[in-house]
Amino acid sequence: MGRSGTPPAMIEAVDVAKSFTLRRRAGRGPRRVRTTLSAVDGVSFTVGRGEFVGYLGPNGAGKSTTIKMLTGILTPSSGTLRVCGMDPSRERTALARRIGVVFGQRTTLWWDLPLRDSLTLIRRLYRVEASAHRRRLAELTALLELEPFLDTPVRQLSLGQRMRGDLAAALLHGPELLVLDEPTIGLDVVSKATVRGFLERLNAERGTTILLTTHDLGDIERLCRRVLIVDHGRLAFDGDLARLRQAVAADRMLVVELARPGPPVELDGIEVVRTEGPRQWLRLPRAANAAAVVAGLAERYEISDIALREADIEEVLAGLYRGDHAYTPTPP
């Protein structure tokens, strides 16, 4: 696009919050009480040009709500938001020309139209020139392997095909920023791989900035250099994958099988996080010497089996969500 005065940051969010007023029935009768739900509760982050950022969090964390604010669908309750240098809710239509949006859970295509017609409508909506359209369509058709189902009504497409169609629809106008809400949700392994491979190339070769939400860690590990983790509407982590891995390394898990069920074992410097009959899960701090701990345990308890494993990323996330790890914002 090369507009003059385009700021270097694609997305700038400062203390962005969104709350919904809910009306609930109070007991019996028609009376309703209002309650406020904070879906996004003061989130700040910056995404630079060309970055590939994963927005990760459990269900109901506020990921979709954030995406809806970034794209201008929802107006933030407070805070300031700039996307491509624009205020999304005020300049929604202008912004729409510069970003592409994909919702994994619902299509932006027209249900009853063949994919090809949907893409023609998109071309009209974005006023893409015929020659540019033809070129991009050919390119996207090849990359996403759309050819076999271009003439099939969207209604009849499989989820994986539909997602590829949606990706093409979001990119026909050549956006600088692509925002995806759970693009791999429900996809089979092969479709997931296609979508991930495509996004990787898009970011690497075209330099398109990509922000995707997911609760699929595979997406993150394969694609994202930087991860934002959100929980209960707040940022719990902002940093690169390596730092997240470091946090992973900080904790190892010792699974001990005692000869008979008993109370949680007691040993200096370790914590029992779970017991299940004779089996107990012990968290080892990074500094702890595993061999010494095992020896100490064997001295005091009768142990029938023991296993040491690196905590996987899911556990770290679960820990992050519980607030086990202190969050330190990365300096810009």
Next chain:
Amino acid sequence: MYALLAWTWTRAAAQYPVSMLLLSLATAVVGALDAVGIMLLFAHTPRIAGFTAAEVLFLYGTSALAFGISDILLGGAERLGQHVREGTLDALLVRPVSPLVQIATEDFSPRRFGKLLPAALVLGLALPRLDAPWTAGRVAMVPLMVACGTVIFAGLWVLAASLQFVLVDSHGATKSLTYGGAFLTQYPLTLFARDFVRGVTFAVPLAFVNWQPSLYVLDRPDPLGLPDAARFAAPAVAAVVCAVAAVAWRTGLRHYRSTGS
């Protein structure tokens, strides 16, 4: 942009030419039945409330034409409620064209023009049979009143659509769609309220779309004794209705809250 989108949809619809033709015919026939009803009424009495058959057909023809055109242009806006309830409005909002235009052109098909046929026919029948003092002003008034009528009705479609933002929200339909169950029992309520609102809003300005200008064209005194200026108020009323509709639409859109996923 509207025309471009309408054309794209038409081309999509043209893939089934037979069904399109049949549907156009069906729409036209249903509309024509109304006109036949009026004719039958006058088969026995030459005048109703002091109006001749030609005059009543003129009233019917002009308002039906205005309504028909507005319906073609913006009648689809009715579907907004559905889009809001299902959260599909999200997809329309991320495109660089007003969601109103997108919804109105959705499924656009030339069959919609079928609705105009009976209205145009009735008007064609009525005009030569009118016993009106045809001055230049009166002749010009006929297309003007159809145009103003179209604009007013179009504004009302938008207004009705804007109300859907509120109706859906106030009945908690958005929420219950997310959480299932209760949605089914609340849906008829929404529907009922919508029909009621539509009835009232379309009936009131009809006086300016049709009745007052017709009094001028037919050179008749106003039975209610409103000042003569009322006969020329249609453009002003049209402007006011549009302004109100625009504000309502913007307000509605700002309060749109999507649905939980």
